[in-house]
Amino acid sequence: MSMLKDPSKKYRPFQPLALADRTWPDKTISAPPIWLSTDLRDGNQALIEPMDSARKMRFFNGLVQAGLKEIEVGFPAASQTEFDFIRELIEGQYIPDDVCIQVLTQARNDLIERTFASVKGAKQAIIHYYNACAPSFRRIVFQQDKAGVKAIAVNAAKQIKQLAEANPETHWRFEYSPEVFSSTETDFAVEVCNAVIDVFNPTADNRLILNLPATIECATPNHYADQIEWFCRHIKRRDSVIISVHTHNDRGTGVAASELAQMAGADRVEGCLFGNGERTGNVCLVTLALNLYTQGINPGLDFSDIDAVRKLVEDCNQLPVHPRHPYVGDLVHTAFSGSHQDAIRKGFAQQKADALWEVPYLPIDPADIGRSYEAVIRVNSQSGKGGIAFLLEQEYGISLPRRAQIEFSQVVQRETDRLGLELTAAQIYALLEQEYLAADAPYRLESHSLHEENGVCCVTLRVQEANLAGKPQSWTGEGHGPLEALVAALPVKAEVMDYNEHAIGSGTNAKAAAYVELRVAGGRSLYGIGIDENLTTASFRAVFSALNRDRQGSFALKKAA
Ligand SMILES: CC(=O)SCCNC(=O)CCNC(=O)[C@H](O)C(C)(C)COP(=O)(O)OP(=O)(O)OC[C@H]1O[C@@H](n2cnc3c(N)ncnc32)[C@H](O)[C@@H]1OP(=O)(O)O
């Protein structure tokens, strides 16, 4: 097939590093990395409208509140807005003592000078500089050979070191990024970084940060992990450098790449909240942190009110977070499908407060990130009885017996199919009311009296028949208990197949809910539900509810017929 006929042929496959003795696949992540947020820089440079100072300040404060200790606050040489914001942070003393700001610059003399001017007077700051090292960038952007590109990095390091020495009031830290690291020959990246190390002469107490970006994600994350492990093995003075990773999400595996890179030796991770950033975004720091959390590792970042964090980020970025974004999306703690709802409902019922988390389908307890249980289960045409029962239990304290759940779910299913929409808990309760609690025709129970003598119960009922308006009937019956007497009083032959009751609420406001499964001769079993302050009244209402549904030829009955 010619290249024209098969456009995929115009792409070159990634050439993996040979690393047969890789060790990272057997490692697990057992501690959080050093986190750096680049929301105010890589995130900001990718916005349609970059943030103004006020938005940047709100974002900065939110990052501090979430526990970030290293924050890249901008690219000060890029614009006056960027520069002024950094000045405002420093002059307004808005930076907590335990937070270190970071600023980015290209490896260019004028930009480096402007960058230093922006952070003058800061207690501590990381000067982060970069130049691309990959073959195509050497050829296309710089038109330089390897030596020329290495010289860009080394010369900038020398200038940065000098400017730092000239401004000793700040505790300086330095970061170098061989941009497009993942597409660069790894031995060349090591060569350039070793040359940069020689200039800065870092120590174990003031380590140089070597940030190895997957500027454009170009391969599966295992190859990136190989590159990181190889780099860690070959870089000089490993104890005096911090290996940082900065992954983008072009292939959709930014999170995996950062995680495998940590297994391969990375100490630090750069990224953005909810994965904002150039093109498909930077790696999502929230996902990485909560992935650790669900492995029993405290990430050192606080997302206990994740919706508040999301709101802040959406306001500042003016970009929505996807409803299926891990941990935070509107729909990620929601189960629509019946079997999921059933398992979640059982899981919640069995989950003990002090036990390990084990609710099926929910990798995290929604309460840990400020989400409520009510949002977990929602009902549409994909739902089953479990979800419906869960909502009625949670919102209205109604625990339908199992067979009643099956019966009522058909009523709900008919409605969701008819509407093609989700039903809220209130709408489900309204259906329950309509189908069971308000089933008072043709027979409406007006009142009853009970009399017991020698173990025999006598009941007298005042019943309004729909077709005999204005003339209540009196029905009487006898039995061993009130229910048996009531059934004996009915104008049809019927049998109670199942009976359940429970309290709704507690104390003086408590009510009783009764569920009666009744089989009227010649028909099939149907449930009736009654709710009242008085338990006997509730159970009588339940019998009438079932009787009336039978007489009306209820939906469930019609469907079965
Ligand atoms: C992967 C990343 O996200 S890195 C961060 C990228 N962020 C940004 O670019 C946003 C901020 N940048 C800007 O606002 C501007 O690009 C500025 C202010 C930095 C520079 O603007 P300008 O001076 O107009 O240059 P321009 O943006 O066109 O950059 C191109 C020049 O920089 C050179 N260059 C690019 N990267 C680097 C680098 N890391 N080190 C040295 N030179 C570089 C190019 O070779 C080119 O040089 P040439 O003009 O001699 O051909």
Ligand SMILES: CC(C)C(=O)C(=O)O
């Ligand atoms: C400056 C570097 C770290 C960068 O943003 C990238 O390579 O994506």
